[in-house]
Amino acid sequence: MGVIGWMILGLLAGGIAKILLPGRDPGGLIGTTVIGVAGAFVGGWISARFLDRPVEKQFFDLYTWGAAIGGSLVLLIAFRLLFGNSRD
DSSP: OOHHHHHHHHHHHHHHHHHHSOOOOTTHHHHHHHHHHHHHHHHHHHHHHHSSOOOOSOTTOHHHHHHHHHHHHHHHHHHHHHHOOOOO
16 A cells, blocks of 8 residues: 555544544644544554554555554544643
8 A cells, every 4th residue: 555545544544533532623634634644553553563463555454444543543532632622
């Protein structure tokens, strides 16, 4: 999967993470994409390191999507804990 594929996966995973964990966060589309792409890497690392399930390099692999969405949720929760809700 190329860079464009990872960016699309990150955008979609970040969007799904925001749907699962709604709230007002700064960043908009770019912030969602950054959290999603970083979350895909974090989720892949967690999956390979602790679950002994390396992520495949295919776009339509269920475990790739699960790791990306799970990693995005972890980063979104960490972002909220560190920076709080800055848009009251």
